[in-house]
Every structure is written in C-alpha cells, then in structure tokens.
Amino acid sequence: MLAIKNLSKRFGTxxxxxxxxxxxxxxxxxxxxxLGPNGAGxxxxxxxxxxxxxxxxxxxxIGGLPASDATKRLVGVAPQENLLYPSLTCAENLDFFARIxxxxxxxxxxxxARCLELVNLGDRAHSPAETLSGGMQRRLSMAIALxxxxxxxxxxxxTTGLDIEARYEIWQLIRRLQSEGATVLLTTHLxxxxxxxxQRIGILRQGKLLAxxxxxxxxxxxxxxxxxxxxxxxxxQTEAAIACARDLGYSIRYYGSDLAFWLPQALDLRSFLAxxxxxxxxxATLQPIRLEHIYLEITRQAQVPTP
Amino acid sequence: MRYWQETWAVAQRILTELVRRRxxxxxxxxxxxxxxxxxxxxxxxxxxxxxxxxxxAAAPGxxxxxxxxFSCLGGSVATVVAERExxxxxxxxxxxLSGLSYFLxxxxxxxxxxxxxxxxxxxxASFTGATFQGMVLGGLIISLSVIAYVGxxxxxxxxxxxxxxxxxxxxxxxxxxxxxLGGAFLPTRFFPQVLLDIAQFNPVYHMxxxxxxxxxxxxxxxxxxxxxxxxxxxxxxxxIAGWLSYRRMLQVERRL
Numbered sequence: 001m002l003a004i005k006n007l008s009k010r011f012g013t014x015x016x017x018x019x020x021x022x023x024x025x026x027x028x029x030x031x032x033x034x035l036g037p038n039g040a041g042x043x044x045x046x047x048x049x050x051x052x053x054x055x056x057x058x059x060x061x062i063g064g065l066p067a068s069d070a071t072k073r074l075v076g077v078a079p080q081e082n083l084l085y086p087s088l089t090c091a092e093n094l095d096f097f098a099r100i101x102x103x104x105x106x107x108x109x110x111x112x113a114r115c116l117e118l119v120n121l122g123d124r125a126h127s128p129a130e131t132l133s134g135g136m137q138r139r140l141s142m143a144i145a146l147x148x149x150x151x152x153x154x155x156x157x158x159t160t161g162l163d164i165e166a167r168y169e170i171w172q173l174i175r176r177l178q179s180e181g182a183t184v185l186l187t188t189h190l191x192x193x194x195x196x197x198x199q200r201i202g203i204l205r206q207g208k209l210l211a212x213x214x215x216x217x218x219x220x221x222x223x224x225x226x227x228x229x230x231x232x233x234x235x236x237q238t239e240a241a242i243a244c245a246r247d248l249g250y251s252i253r254y255y256g257s258d259l260a261f262w263l264p265q266a267l268d269l270r271s272f273l274a275x276x277x278x279x280x281x282x283x284a285t286l287q288p289i290r291l292e293h294i295y296l297e298i299t300r301q302a303q304v305p306t307p
Numbered sequence: 308m309r310y311w312q313e314t315w316a317v318a319q320r321i322l323t324e325l326v327r328r329r330x331x332x333x334x335x336x337x338x339x340x341x342x343x344x345x346x347x348x349x350x351x352x353x354x355x356x357x358x359x360x361x362x363x364a365a366a367p368g369x370x371x372x373x374x375x376x377f378s379c380l381g382g383s384v385a386t387v388v389a390e391r392e393x394x395x396x397x398x399x400x401x402x403x404l405s406g407l408s409y410f411l412x413x414x415x416x417x418x419x420x421x422x423x424x425x426x427x428x429x430x431x432a433s434f435t436g437a438t439f440q441g442m443v444l445g446g447l448i449i450s451l452s453v454i455a456y457v458g459x460x461x462x463x464x465x466x467x468x469x470x471x472x473x474x475x476x477x478x479x480x481x482x483x484x485x486x487x488l489g490g491a492f493l494p495t496r497f498f499p500q501v502l503l504d505i506a507q508f509n510p511v512y513h514m515x516x517x518x519x520x521x522x523x524x525x526x527x528x529x530x531x532x533x534x535x536x537x538x539x540x541x542x543x544x545x546x547i548a549g550w551l552s553y554r555r556m557l558q559v560e561r562r563l
Contacts, residue, residue: 047562050401072403079563083398085320087327092320099316100402102309128327144398156563 001183002026002049002152007058009044009207018044020207022058026152031174031184033198035191035295041207042187043080046154049185050075063151073101076150080157082137086130090121090140093129094147101148115143119173135166139173146177153177155186159193171196195291203298211298221297222289224251224262228272231283232259240279248275255296310408317404317412321386322419331382335420339374339428346492347435359436364494366432366439367518371452371511372491374424379417379453381478383460386413388468391560400561406553410546414457421453441521444528448521451538452514458545465549465556490515513537 007022019041026032034042047053049060051067060067062074085093091112098108116122119139124132129140138158145153155174159167174197177184188194194201195215202212211218228250232238238259245252251262263272269286287293325332343362346369351361390396399409429439439445468474486492488502489511495503506512517534520526528535 043563050563052400052561052563069403072401075401077401077563079397081394083394085324085395086393087324088320092323096316096320097398097402099312100399100404102312102403 001028001063002185003059003061004045004049005059005061007045007048007060008056009041009048009053010056011044018207019048019055022204022207022209024202024209024212026183026185028151028183029178029181030199031178031186031197033194033201034185034187034204035189035194035201036187036204037189039206040204042204043156044207045204046077046156046185046187049152049154050077073148074151075154076145076148076152077154078138078142078145078156078158080160082129082134082141084129084137084140084144087128089126089128090116090132090143091125093140094143097144098147103148111147111149115146118146118176119143120169133166135162135169138162138166138170142170142173151183153182153184155184157188158186159188159190167193191291191295201291203295205299205302208302210302215291215294218291218294218298219289221294221301222262224264224289225266226263227287227289227293228261228263228267229255229258229285229287230261230276230281233280233282237280241276241281244276244279253296253300255293310405310411313404313408314411314415317409318415318419321413321416325416325420331378331385332420335374335378335382335424336427338377339369339424340431342373342492343369343428343431347432350494357436359438362432362435362437363439363523364519366428366437367522368491368494368515370425370428370449371514371518372486372489374428375421375449375452375456375514376482376486376491376511377478378420378424379456380460380463380482381474382417382420383413383457384464384468384474384477385471386416387461387464388471388474391469392471396560397563400557401563406550406557410457410461410549410553413461414454417457418450418453421449425449439522440525444531445518445522448514448517448531448535448538451535451542452518454542455510455514455538455545458542458549461549462545462552465552485509485511488512510538510541513541 003025005023007019009019010016011018022045034045036042044053048055049062049067051069051072062071065071085096088096094112094115095108098111103111116125119142121136121139121143124136129137132140142155142158158174159170162170174184186198200212200214201218203210211221230241232241242252245261249264253260253262267286269284272286273281273284343365346365347358347362350356350365351358354361463477468477488506489509491511495506495512495516498506513534517531517538520531
C-alpha cells in the first residue's frame, strides 16, 4: 500500500538532515505506528507522502504509484490540528471536501452520512464546527480525511491535546477503521497509543529509522523477562544495590532518575527482595517489558557513540 | 467539469460562511448605501443638480469605490488570510483542489456579492428618480472591475497579508488613496491636471470613468473604449500575477 525507499530530505541554509535514508512499507489493512520525539522527522515523512515536499533522494509509492498530485486522492490525512471551517456545520465541512475530491451529489450525500455515523457525529450533522468539543472536532477532522474513501489514512498525532475520554473515543474509532479494512499510518509520541493500536512500529529519531517490527519483534532489544525498578535510600546503598545486581548478572539501566535492573527470569517480589538482603531498599516494583522500555533501549543504543 | 465543481464548491463555501457570520455582509451593504446618500446629497446641493441627476452621477463611483473595492478586494484578501489563520489552507494543499479553481471560486463568490451590491446601489438611486443606461456594457465593466479587484486581493492575500490586522493596514495604505485618486468619492472633474495625469495609471479611475460614462451619461463602447482596454489588460495582468502568487505561496507554505 505504501512503500518508502531510501528517502532523504534536507532543510534550510544549514542543510539540516530531516530524513536520512528512510525505508518502510505498509501492507493493506495494518496500522503502522511511526514513533518518535518532536523533530524526529514524522511530519516531514507525511509531507513527502502527501507530495507537499519533494525528496532529495529516494521514492514514495502509494498503491504502486509514485507520490504525485494524482495520488492525493488515494491518501486521507487527519493533521495534528483540527483544520476545519468553524462557521460551517459538520455536514457542510464534509460536503465541501467531498466536492473538492470530485464526488457527485448522490455519493456525497451517502459519504457525508456514513462518515458522520462512523465518527459518532450523526446527531451533530447540523452543528457548526466551532460549537463542538475538542474531541468532537478531532473526530470531524478524521471524518474529513475519510470522506473520499482513501486507500491510505494518515493520522498525525491523533490524540495529542485530548482528554482521556476523547482519547479512548479516537482509539475506538481507529480500531473500527481497521476492522473495515483501512490501512493506517499513525504518527505519535505516545507509547501507550502505539502499544494499543499498532501491529507494527517504526522508531524514528533524528530522521533515521532506528528499529522496526511488531511489538514481539522489537522486544528482542530488551534481553529480560521482567524489569525491577528500585528505590534506594542513599547513594551508598545505591552503589551497594548496583554491585549486588552486577553479581546477579542483571543489566542496569536508569529510566530518568529511576534505577532499574533487567531480570532474565521472572520473579515474585519476595524472591527479588531476598536477593538484596542487607541492602536498604526503600521500595521496588516489578514490571513486564513494555514498549517504553524497548523505546528507551533503542534510543539509548542509538546515542552510544560508535568507536 | 472538474474545475467547475471545485470552483462552485469554493464559492458556495465562502458565501455560506459570509451568510453564517452576517457581519461582513451587513457592513458591505451599509457602507455603499451611506456613501451613496452622502455623495448624492452633496452633489445635489453643491453642483445644483436634481436628486435624480445627483444620484445618477454618484452611483457608479460609489459602486466601484465603496462597494466593490471593499467586498471584492478586501474580501478576497480576508478570505485567503482567514484560510491561512485557521490553517485550512494546509488542508486544501493536501487536496486535489487546483489553484485556478481556488481563484475562480473566490471570484464567483465575490461576483455574487458584487451583483447584490449593484442591485442595492441601483435600487436606492432609482428610488430618488435616477435612471441608468447601458446595462450590458455596465455589466461588463463591473465584471472587469470584480476580476481586477479579486486579482489584486489574491496577490495581496497570498504574498503580503499574513494576519487579519494586515488586511486593514493594506486596504488603508493602498486602497484609500487609490479610491480618492480614482474619483470614487470625489468627481475627477475637480482634480488638478497633475492628479488627472497620475490617475491615468490608476485602475479605479478607469472603472469609475467607464461606468459613469456608460450608465449615467449613456456613452457608447467607442467613447469609453480606452478605459475598457486598460481595465481588460489590467484584469488579465493581475489574474496572471495572482496565479503566479498562488504558485509561490504553494512553494513557500505547502507543508503541514
């Protein structure tokens, strides 16, 4: 559905490298999450897919066609911000874009009703967009992206700035889109969002794809069965805990200021604490391996300077 | 067919937004009506004309200066700037909408508003006994004026006006002197020769002279030919420049 090969893009007078030899592909019906911090190159990637920018090198193919003005009809984008005409009603916003995409009157009526129903705004069809809540506006923005039945849907940070209820509604909508066969490229910096929704995840940092795969495949980056996060009362005890962990063969990591040990085998809390007898641990929690641990490990390894 | 569908979609959207907000439409009616009354009464008193003659003379300049200028030029700039401020322009960039359809959509929307303003100004002047001639030729001049104004508005909106405040500043800085120099508020027969010489390069002057000549004085196409030629060249020129401005805006702003 989407094939990106060796894509590179530089910007500005400093010739800053925004994308560096990026390659990825999406198969029909999957949700692919492109994860990365601000400035990682996610928006540049979207701009290149939408043919809003020209690459310095590499190719983008959508449905087997090179990205061009002709492929705009194959792609539906819900941008990070709600780009709506505030004084138009929900139905009028959708109808306007349906016309721009060349749908005839009958198709328009059907698609407007269908898209409003899909995003649960059927009862707000005649409400001006400016009267909707933030979550509703985001859903309307997503409906606009769907109005012309695109083959590829791009959701750029779909839940950024939304409260938890609105976030759950959007996640439900994305799952519904997938159940109806949509192919979705989802960019986000929310790890929980990617973990819940995506079949495959690509981790982008400073324009480079550091790792890619399903969550099970990415898990190989963390060679552990469990992670123990410990709280230690003072620096001397910290050193002792680290020394003990080393003796036990645990890898040691800091997640922010939290000290963590990678456990090669799952333990219960009592057995874990017994291994640190004589050391004054103020607290300890055992966690399963989550996407945030994988993400932090991948970005950490990318930061380690090569000799 | 595709261009027509896109053009009408843009035009209908602009008109729906204007009707929904009402304020601009109300002001675009109040302003020319007020100016028409003031100009008509001043002319009747100072030039010793009947009300009918005074309103016949005042109506074309009022239409060109107080109505079309603000709705078509100011309105076009405001349309583009509003799209930029609410960032819907970015959504249009991602769609298959062509620049030509976008320009034509703005033109059609403001053409409809211009038609409404023409009817209001004409109806009020007629109420005082004024009669107008040369409706077909007058319609042509009004159409050329709308194209010229929308073209200039498109250039200003795409290239110079970044925010809503800029619209006001641009219209005040460039528009008002051009309107006065074009004879929209003060008949050009009161101008000194030096200003008349400068006015030859002002499209507003040619709009008012051509429209006054045709609808108020009953002049033929031969008599106002030079004004029409200037207007036609100007309209074509600003349409091309508007197209190039849109292309440049695409290059500069076309990204999410």
